[in-house]
Amino acid sequence: MNRELDFSQVNWAEFGKATNATLQMLGYSSLFTLILGLPIGIILFLTARSSSVGARSVYAVLAFVVNLLRSVPFIILIIALLPFTKFIVDTQIGVRGMIPPLVIGAAPFFARLVETSLREVDRGVIEAAQAMGASTRQIVFRVILPESLPGLIAGFTITIITLISYTAMSGLVGGGGLGYLAVSYGYNRYETSVMLVALVIIVIMVQIIQMVGDRLVKHFTRK
Amino acid sequence: MITIKNLVKTYGTGAKAMTALKGINLEIAKGEIFGIIGHSGAGKSTLIRCINMLEQPTSGEILIGKTVMTRLGKNQLQQQRRRIGMIFQHFNLLSSATVYENIAFPLRLVRTPKAEVDRKVNEMLELVGLTEHAKKHPAQLSGGQKQRVGIARALATDPDVLLCDEATSALDPQTTDSILRLLLDINRKLGLTIVLITHEMHVIQSICDKVAVIQGGVIVEEGPVIDVFLKPKQPVTRDFINRESENAEALDEAIRATNAASSRTVKVTFIGELTYQSILSQTVKETGVDFAILQGTISRIKETPYGQLVVRFEGDSADIRRTLERLTQQRLEVEELEA
Numbered sequence: 001m002n003r004e005l006d007f008s009q010v011n012w013a014e015f016g017k018a019t020n021a022t023l024q025m026l027g028y029s030s031l032f033t034l035i036l037g038l039p040i041g042i043i044l045f046l047t048a049r050s051s052s053v054g055a056r057s058v059y060a061v062l063a064f065v066v067n068l069l070r071s072v073p074f075i076i077l078i079i080a081l082l083p084f085t086k087f088i089v090d091t092q093i094g095v096r097g098m099i100p101p102l103v104i105g106a107a108p109f110f111a112r113l114v115e116t117s118l119r120e121v122d123r124g125v126i127e128a129a130q131a132m133g134a135s136t137r138q139i140v141f142r143v144i145l146p147e148s149l150p151g152l153i154a155g156f157t158i159t160i161i162t163l164i165s166y167t168a169m170s171g172l173v174g175g176g177g178l179g180y181l182a183v184s185y186g187y188n189r190y191e192t193s194v195m196l197v198a199l200v201i202i203v204i205m206v207q208i209i210q211m212v213g214d215r216l217v218k219h220f221t222r223k
Numbered sequence: 224m225i226t227i228k229n230l231v232k233t234y235g236t237g238a239k240a241m242t243a244l245k246g247i248n249l250e251i252a253k254g255e256i257f258g259i260i261g262h263s264g265a266g267k268s269t270l271i272r273c274i275n276m277l278e279q280p281t282s283g284e285i286l287i288g289k290t291v292m293t294r295l296g297k298n299q300l301q302q303q304r305r306r307i308g309m310i311f312q313h314f315n316l317l318s319s320a321t322v323y324e325n326i327a328f329p330l331r332l333v334r335t336p337k338a339e340v341d342r343k344v345n346e347m348l349e350l351v352g353l354t355e356h357a358k359k360h361p362a363q364l365s366g367g368q369k370q371r372v373g374i375a376r377a378l379a380t381d382p383d384v385l386l387c388d389e390a391t392s393a394l395d396p397q398t399t400d401s402i403l404r405l406l407l408d409i410n411r412k413l414g415l416t417i418v419l420i421t422h423e424m425h426v427i428q429s430i431c432d433k434v435a436v437i438q439g440g441v442i443v444e445e446g447p448v449i450d451v452f453l454k455p456k457q458p459v460t461r462d463f464i465n466r467e468s469e470n471a472e473a474l475d476e477a478i479r480a481t482n483a484a485s486s487r488t489v490k491v492t493f494i495g496e497l498t499y500q501s502i503l504s505q506t507v508k509e510t511g512v513d514f515a516i517l518q519g520t521i522s523r524i525k526e527t528p529y530g531q532l533v534v535r536f537e538g539d540s541a542d543i544r545r546t547l548e549r550l551t552q553q554r555l556e557v558e559e560l561e562a
Contacts, residue, residue: 122315122318124311124313124315125315125316125317125318127277127311127315128309128311128315128316129328130277130304131275131277131304131307131309131386132304132305132309132328132329132332132376132380133300133301133302133303133304133305133329133332133333134301134332135301138332142328142331142332143317146317146319146320147317147318147319149319220319222318222319222360222361222362223318223362
């Protein structure tokens with residue numbers, strides 16, 4: 001481990017491919033996390049405050065599943081989901097094989113963030129919409145979502161960054177990308193320089209995503 | 224226009240149950256400005272929120288026109304609510320939308336054609352005097368301007384009724400007056416029925432035709448503002464009025480300090496055009512008694528001028544009696560005060 005850092009052994013072409021793979025995993029898993037997590041978050045929000053017994057039991061079941069998935073460490077989740085992953089995308093490794101566990105891991109997390117953001121919306125504004133004769137659907141799409149947009153963007157930014165760390169972890173169990181490079185070269189073959197480069201690229205990604213997220217939050221905040 | 228029958232609202236059940244409204248009966252006529260005044264916790268907020276069913280009454284009936292609000296299904300209720308505008312203490316505007324979009328909101332809920340939305344929103348902007356602020360967001364407006372947006376939004380769908388839930392309580396006195404003037408103006412122009420709740424007698428006195436005083440979930444006093452204001456029957460009503468106009472303690476002291484055997488202290492009330500006539504001085508000239516004014520108010524309730532003077536008459540007791548009779552004959556109200 002005491003060897004000097006030697007960047008000559010870094011295969012830059014391979015890094016290009018790995019970065020590309022990570023970005024692909026990130027792109028698809030973010031997209032599906034949004035598609036899956038947003039409605040779950042909305043349902044959690046709506047059923048939690050409902051006066052109907054039926055709605056509250058939906059909340060109880062959904063909240064339990066969400067908590068369950070959030071309490072399983074991601075690395076175990078990947079392994080536990082192997083048969084499911086095989087069924088959905090017909091492979092268990094590579095970019096495609098990682099997307100189902102990434103989404104299943106991140107969507108419950110994002111759903112909770114969505115629920116929390118929606119709760120921040122002023123009750124008075126919702127009530128005003130009710131008084132104007134808005135339906136529940138109209139209240140969700142015309143009041144609650146626009147009013148909580150900055151919070152939703154902030155939550156989604158955090159989720160994407162969490163997904164970056166998940167993609168890196170997936171390198172341990174056959175996922176491609178920067179995580180795989182860092183693990184197989186940097187850890188298994190003691191090529192510290194490779195690990196460092198992978199790390200720097202990941203840090204840059206996180207910084208860019210956080211910066212873009214913050215800018216968007218600022219742009220949409222009207223308070 | 225609005226009929227409330229035996230309205231009861233209980234929160235919670237069993238030992239924790241709290242009854243906010245204990246059998247309210249009210250009749251509000253079309254085109255009227257009806258004020259409900261009460262201290263916080265008296266049930267006034269619950270009452271106004273029952274009118275558009277934001278609160279589900281426990282029992283009793285609410286009719287708006289011929290529609291029984293308490294018996295509507297979900298969709299019918301949504302439709303009916305579009306005919307009832309509401310404004311709020313904290314305005315409750317969409318912070319993510321511009322002034323224009325806020326006013327357009329209720330119109331877009333019912334898929335109004337774009338040209339019609341534009342026409343109506345501009346008409347409303349003009350009505351409340353905010354045309355040049357159309358593109359601003361609520362955070363860029365003052366409290367009074369926000370409430371004007373609230374009013375414009377509430378009126379955009381041409382409702383029959385406007386409910387005002389403490390609409391001026393978060394505003395300073397000058398802004399309160401300008402909002403009240405706007406409400407009165409709208410009431411006249413559009414013939415809109417307005418129901419408002421407040422804890423300030425000033426609001427009632429400025430624009431209301433009728434008033435109901437609520438305490439402990441019960442209407443304790445009700446009637447035309449001028450009657451309730453000048454002849455309050457309940458302690459709680461007097462309390463509201465005294466805080467606004469005169470200091471009861473100071474009066475008591477003035478009466479006690481000046482009380483003499485050969486004098487009588489009375490409260491004389493002038494209503495309407497009598498207020499500005501020289502009745503008092505003509506009368507004492509005839510009867511030859513002297514008088515001192517211990518306390519007095521000459522003001523207006525909505526459009527009606529009124530005067531209320533506490534006067535001590537001095538002189539021969541027969542002359543004083545004659546003076547009081549004369550005043551009563553001239554349609555002034557005379558009430559003797561005890562020292």
